[in-house]
Amino acid sequence: MLYELIGLEKILGGRKIFDIDRFSIRSGRIYSLTGPNGAGKTTLLKILAFIDRPTAGEIRFFTKSVLQVEGDLLELRRQVVMVDQSPLLFTGTVIDNVEFGLKMRKIPAAERRKRAIEALQQVGMERFDRTEAHRLSGGETKRVALARALAIRPKVLLCDEPTANVDSEHQKIILDILAAINRQDKTSIIFSTHYQSLEQQLAHFCLHLQHGHLSEHQADNVYHAELIERGQRRSSCRLAERVIISVPTRSIPAEPLFNLRIDQDKIRLAAITGDRQTEGSLVEGRVAQIREENGGVAVKLHAGIVLDLTLSPEIYADRSLRVGEIVAVVIPDEAVHCIPNSGDVRPV
Amino acid sequence: MELLRDSVISAFLLLMQLDPELLFIIWVSIKVSGLSTLAAAALGIPAGLVLAQAVFPGKRFVLTCLNTLLALPTVVIGLVVYAFISRRGTFGSFGLLYTQEAIIIGQIILIVPLVTSLTIAAVSKLDERYRMSAMTLGADRYQAALVIFQEARFGIVAAVVAAFGRVIAEVGIGMMLGGNAKGFTRTMTTAMALEYDKGEYVLAVALGVVLMSIAFGVNMLFHFFQGRTRTDAL
Numbered sequence: 001m002l003y004e005l006i007g008l009e010k011i012l013g014g015r016k017i018f019d020i021d022r023f024s025i026r027s028g029r030i031y032s033l034t035g036p037n038g039a040g041k042t043t044l045l046k047i048l049a050f051i052d053r054p055t056a057g058e059i060r061f062f063t064k065s066v067l068q069v070e071g072d073l074l075e076l077r078r079q080v081v082m083v084d085q086s087p088l089l090f091t092g093t094v095i096d097n098v099e100f101g102l103k104m105r106k107i108p109a110a111e112r113r114k115r116a117i118e119a120l121q122q123v124g125m126e127r128f129d130r131t132e133a134h135r136l137s138g139g140e141t142k143r144v145a146l147a148r149a150l151a152i153r154p155k156v157l158l159c160d161e162p163t164a165n166v167d168s169e170h171q172k173i174i175l176d177i178l179a180a181i182n183r184q185d186k187t188s189i190i191f192s193t194h195y196q197s198l199e200q201q202l203a204h205f206c207l208h209l210q211h212g213h214l215s216e217h218q219a220d221n222v223y224h225a226e227l228i229e230r231g232q233r234r235s236s237c238r239l240a241e242r243v244i245i246s247v248p249t250r251s252i253p254a255e256p257l258f259n260l261r262i263d264q265d266k267i268r269l270a271a272i273t274g275d276r277q278t279e280g281s282l283v284e285g286r287v288a289q290i291r292e293e294n295g296g297v298a299v300k301l302h303a304g305i306v307l308d309l310t311l312s313p314e315i316y317a318d319r320s321l322r323v324g325e326i327v328a329v330v331i332p333d334e335a336v337h338c339i340p341n342s343g344d345v346r347p348v
Numbered sequence: 349m350e351l352l353r354d355s356v357i358s359a360f361l362l363l364m365q366l367d368p369e370l371l372f373i374i375w376v377s378i379k380v381s382g383l384s385t386l387a388a389a390a391l392g393i394p395a396g397l398v399l400a401q402a403v404f405p406g407k408r409f410v411l412t413c414l415n416t417l418l419a420l421p422t423v424v425i426g427l428v429v430y431a432f433i434s435r436r437g438t439f440g441s442f443g444l445l446y447t448q449e450a451i452i453i454g455q456i457i458l459i460v461p462l463v464t465s466l467t468i469a470a471v472s473k474l475d476e477r478y479r480m481s482a483m484t485l486g487a488d489r490y491q492a493a494l495v496i497f498q499e500a501r502f503g504i505v506a507a508v509v510a511a512f513g514r515v516i517a518e519v520g521i522g523m524m525l526g527g528n529a530k531g532f533t534r535t536m537t538t539a540m541a542l543e544y545d546k547g548e549y550v551l552a553v554a555l556g557v558v559l560m561s562i563a564f565g566v567n568m569l570f571h572f573f574q575g576r577t578r579t580d581a582l
Contacts, residue, residue, distance in 0.1 A: 088475055
């Protein structure tokens with residue numbers, strides 16, 4: 001278990017911000033954290049990052065109880081990093097900033113430079129390594145702040161509204177980076193966000209903080225999956241005890257029960273029933289809801305499971321979907337991600 | 349008016365001739381003020397960094413006391429230090445009275461509150477996210493304080509420059525603790541006071557010109573650093 005929060009309470013200026021009775025957050029997952037303004041999302045992230053202290057209660061980090069004393073906190077802080085909603089870069093060049101955390105850990109200069117360049121390459125900012133940090137735009141600053149966090153190779157990455165005040169091009173870049181580090185480096189990620197945001201699609205689980213209480217629910221398009229037949233190349237899984245889909249065997253975890261996430265923007269409408277142009281699964285369902293969302297068209301499909309998909313306005317206009325219509329969709333292999341119940345996320 | 353004109357002309361001639369007595373007085377002033385400013389910076393900057401960031405009961409009271417100390421008259425400092433370093437004082441055996449060291453001690457007491465207060469002001473107006481960023485990136489308290497120092501450095505340097513300007517222009521401490529001994533503890537301000545008493549305006553005006561030039565230079569520096577701080581904030 002990554003975090004266990006027991007009787008966690010925070011009082012600021014005489015006002016109780018939250019009072020979390022008992023809550024667990026698993027490692028290797030991506031969690032979104034939603035809640036109304038002033039609900040305490042940022043405060044909770046700061047406490048999870050060990051840069052703020054709870055008024056009362058206990059935090060266990062990797063099952064070890066956290067003593068709120070500076071020596072212990074420094075050690076824990078070096079495993080977790082938080083990226084602010086509007087990050088500030090220190091005076092100096094971009095590379096100086098990215099090397100900062102490594103310098104604090106007394107990493108030798110050559111290794112420091114190598115890791116900083118790698119982190120900058122991850123966020124696509126390697127060309128700016130010698131640029132003065134204060135000359136960067138808002139989106140670039142956010143990417144460098146992310147690189148500064150990634151260079152440390154933290155076990156946990158906490159992001160406060162990672163795509164706030166960022167144009168759509170940079171939003172996509174940031175979300176792709178977050179997905180990639182979770183997949184490749186097994187980094188646990190918790191990010192605060194608002195409802196129906198783009199990054200909600202990234203989360204395996206959603207945390208919701210309201211009236212001081214924290215709750216968890218499965219994210220959209222994340223299902224409990226059961227392996228029913230393991231083939232040499234492809235295997236069959238049953239989702240939510242209802243729908244059977246075919247998944248490449250190499251992506252299936254060792255245990256028979258796991259979670260499975262389907263990227264909603266990669267699902268496409270089948271041209272005709274039986275369309276199998278790419279490897280994947282074909283699912284039929286009834287259109288239950290259509291709405292405009294983030295410049296695309298969000299469709300909710302009842303197909304035994306509730307399947308959310310996002311269409312471009314052109315495709316939606318071309319197909320002129322109607323609520324109640326039965327449609328077939330193709331779930332390509334690249335849209336499917338297996339999330340073991342223990343351990344790390346396995347990409348397809 | 350004629351007196352002032354003649355005095356200014358004579359003063360410039362004195363400066364052009366690089367009069368040894370005049371140069372020594374300038375040297376003593378700069379040396380004493382420079383050393384006291386360095387010592388006050390060494391004490392006041394860390395104190396300011398700690399006070400700006402620490403949260404403790406009675407912090408408001410400490411800050412009020414600090415602000416009160418800013419208004420401490422130089423003659424009061426002179427009297428208090430005199431009580432300690434005069435022959436009958438606690439530190440009388442060190443023989444500090446009427447030495448340059450005595451002036452330095454008095455001046456340190458005068459400007460430590462100033463350096464501390466201006467450091468607190470420079471650090472307090474710095475965005476809290478700098479400290480948060482340093483901490484989440486793994487900085488310990490000392491490393492985080494260094495980051496704060498680096499980001500607030502222009503404001504802190506301006507504090508030190510202002511403190512130097514304050515001590516180089518003060519007269520009370522120099523007179524009471526230094527004794528204005530010729531060729532030993534005579535500073536520009538104490539020499540000017542003496543020359544005025546004697547009715548000798550030429551040296552007084554020459555020293556005044558130098559003092560004003562130094563004050564102008566110090567203020568130029570102060571505005572330069574303040575300007576940098578503002579540019580940084582943008």
